[in-house]
Amino acid sequence: MKKCIIIGKTNVGKTAFFINFAEYLGIKTFELEKKFPDGIEEYAKLSSRAAFAALVDEKYHKTKNIQSIVVTVPIGKGKKKIQLIDTAGLTDDIHPEIDVRKAISQTLSIIRESELILHILDASAAEKKELPSAFGMVDYQVAQFAQLKRGYVILANKIDLPDSSYGLKKIKQEFSGNLIIPISALNKTGFKEVKTFVIHNL
Amino acid sequence: MNENSNNYVNNDDNVIELLINGKITPVEAIIFFREIERHKNSVVKKANDEEQLEDIMMELDELIGLDKVKQLVKELQAFVSIQKKRQEENLLTEPQVLHMIFKGNPGTGKTTVARILGKMFKAMKILQKGHTVEVERADLVGEYIGHTAQKTREQIKRAIGGILFIDEAYSLARGGEKDFGKEAIDTLVKAMEDYKENLVVILAGYKDEMEWFLQANPGLRSRFPIRMEFNDYTIEELMQIAKKMVEKRQYQFSLDAILKFEKLLINNKNGPHYDKMGNARMVRNMIEKAIRRQAVRLVNQKKITRDDLLYIKSEDIAEVDEI
Ligand SMILES: Nc1nc2c(ncn2[C@@H]2O[C@H](COP(=O)(O)OP(=O)(O)O)[C@@H](O)[C@H]2O)c(=O)[nH]1
Ligand SMILES: [Mg+2]
Numbered sequence: 001m002k003k004c005i006i007i008g009k010t011n012v013g014k015t016a017f018f019i020n021f022a023e024y025l026g027i028k029t030f031e032l033e034k035k036f037p038d039g040i041e042e043y044a045k046l047s048s049r050a051a052f053a054a055l056v057d058e059k060y061h062k063t064k065n066i067q068s069i070v071v072t073v074p075i076g077k078g079k080k081k082i083q084l085i086d087t088a089g090l091t092d093d094i095h096p097e098i099d100v101r102k103a104i105s106q107t108l109s110i111i112r113e114s115e116l117i118l119h120i121l122d123a124s125a126a127e128k129k130e131l132p133s134a135f136g137m138v139d140y141q142v143a144q145f146a147q148l149k150r151g152y153v154i155l156a157n158k159i160d161l162p163d164s165s166y167g168l169k170k171i172k173q174e175f176s177g178n179l180i181i182p183i184s185a186l187n188k189t190g191f192k193e194v195k196t197f198v199i200h201n202l
Numbered sequence: 203m204n205e206n207s208n209n210y211v212n213n214d215d216n217v218i219e220l221l222i223n224g225k226i227t228p229v230e231a232i233i234f235f236r237e238i239e240r241h242k243n244s245v246v247k248k249a250n251d252e253e254q255l256e257d258i259m260m261e262l263d264e265l266i267g268l269d270k271v272k273q274l275v276k277e278l279q280a281f282v283s284i285q286k287k288r289q290e291e292n293l294l295t296e297p298q299v300l301h302m303i304f305k306g307n308p309g310t311g312k313t314t315v316a317r318i319l320g321k322m323f324k325a326m327k328i329l330q331k332g333h334t335v336e337v338e339r340a341d342l343v344g345e346y347i348g349h350t351a352q353k354t355r356e357q358i359k360r361a362i363g364g365i366l367f368i369d370e371a372y373s374l375a376r377g378g379e380k381d382f383g384k385e386a387i388d389t390l391v392k393a394m395e396d397y398k399e400n401l402v403v404i405l406a407g408y409k410d411e412m413e414w415f416l417q418a419n420p421g422l423r424s425r426f427p428i429r430m431e432f433n434d435y436t437i438e439e440l441m442q443i444a445k446k447m448v449e450k451r452q453y454q455f456s457l458d459a460i461l462k463f464e465k466l467l468i469n470n471k472n473g474p475h476y477d478k479m480g481n482a483r484m485v486r487n488m489i490e491k492a493i494r495r496q497a498v499r500l501v502n503q504k505k506i507t508r509d510d511l512l513y514i515k516s517e518d519i520a521e522v523d524e525i
Binding site for chain 2: 090091092093094095096098101102104105108109112137138141142144145148
């Protein structure tokens with residue numbers, strides 16, 4: 001099964017996208033598989049509402065593990081299963097907490113095994129460099145690294161917020177040469193394009 | 203980059219460990235990952251090039267005869283590759299001028315060897331494309347002033363990244379001072395300067411004529427330092443070539459066909475025009491003619507067996523008069 005990984009800095013909306021995109025692809029009950037950096041695995045079954053409430057948070061580094069769910073996408077006349085993976089947020093600098101550092105290294109290892117990479121940037125935070133979700137060095141490096149792969153796309157998130165149009169322009173400038181899709185993970189805008197991208201790169 | 207820093211990043215687990223222990227930032231980790239990936243790719247690519255070079259040298263070895271030429275090509279290959287290695291280590295290198303003079307009669311393998319050299323230089327990263335552009339006087343020399351330079355430059359442009367092979371090059375000096383051939387030579391010499399890094403020029407032609415040509419143009423001597431002499435094939439070699447050509451076309455000689463073929467070759471060798479229409483070119487023409495004659499012989503036959511189609515008989519073999 002092909003892996004589709006969602007990455008980005010903390011608080012850019014990875015988990016929100018993960019849940020809402022899975023729901024958009026037809027998932028009603030979430031059968032989550034959680035993998036912690038120390039190797040422990042956990043399974044959970046919950047509704048999308050419950051999942052959203054439990055997992056999406058404005059707190060930084062809420063997600064400290066990899067959580068994945070199997071979704072199906074239509075391919076030609078048939079269907080194909082892929083593993084959608086939500087990850088812990090990346091940082092530019094060395095994080096003081098070992099748990100966060102472990103989570104980040106888990107994310108980086110998984111990037112290398114994934115066929116599809118959805119890289120989320122927070123378009124509304126472009127001007128607020130002090131916010132951890134503002135894009136930075138790690139995003140530029142990820143983009144350079146992921147360019148070596150075929151299935152790489154940047155999702156410019158939170159375009160429902162007023163500050164995002166400037167951020168979107170900035171992203172297009174600084175990450176030019178990459179495919180960039182504006183989305184709102186909350187309102188599910190741009191999801192059709194993301195789905196098309198996923199299908200085309202399977 | 204020194205050994206240590208290479209070891210430091212040469213494995214993913216190392217990077218992960220450094221990252222977890224807070225020794226490097228995620229940004230640095232990704233840079234290391236990229237380095238590792240790039241290194242892996244370049245190792246694979248290098249192996250490919252080496253394999254290719256091996257194949258090309260094998261292709262050379264499989265050519266019949268040409269012992270002296272093969273030896274020279276191998277020396278050249280060794281020389282160039284060592285100069286390259288020395289350059290990588292910042293050691294002094296000999297200037298590498300790879301333009302050549304090929305001396306020999308038509309049909310002695312000059313073009314074939316030129317093509318192999320092109321591929322070889324490509325595999326060695328001396329030339330970007332490694333293709334061979336074959337031209338002769340008529341492709342280079344024009345009809346009015348300025349026309350020649352333009353035509354010559356056009357051919358050179360086609361050859362950039364590969365080999366420009368000028369057959370019967372001596373004919374460029376044929377008409378003396380006023381001839382446009384001289385303009386072609388001047389344009390060529392200039393282009394060889396301009397595209398020093400990415401063009402190899404080979405001047406080919408009869409031995410005597412090429413020697414005369416070099417005497418008439420002493421300035422060219424140092425610009426074409428590599429000389430290869432292509433001797434006429436022996437009858438034995440020609441028969442081997444014939445056999446190879448026939449088999450490549452999925453035919454077979456019958457025993458008496460072999461004898462007749464050989465007899466005709468010997469006659470031809472002693473004939474007056476051997477230098478112009480002898481050697482492998484003669485062999486090819488004879489085989490092509492034999493194939494046509496076999497077809498004519500079979501076409502009205504009522505029952506044609508597989509063996510009939512396969513075998514060339516002695517009656518199919520005949521002299522060729524024109525080339
Ligand atoms: N306005 C807006 N807020 C969003 C959007 N996507 C996520 N958020 C908010 O951003 C915060 C972080 O989201 P989360 O998915 O936990 O981010 P993660 O750390 O990348 O997984 C939460 O408060 C979300 O409600 C969006 O498209 N628009
Ligand atoms: Mg999260």
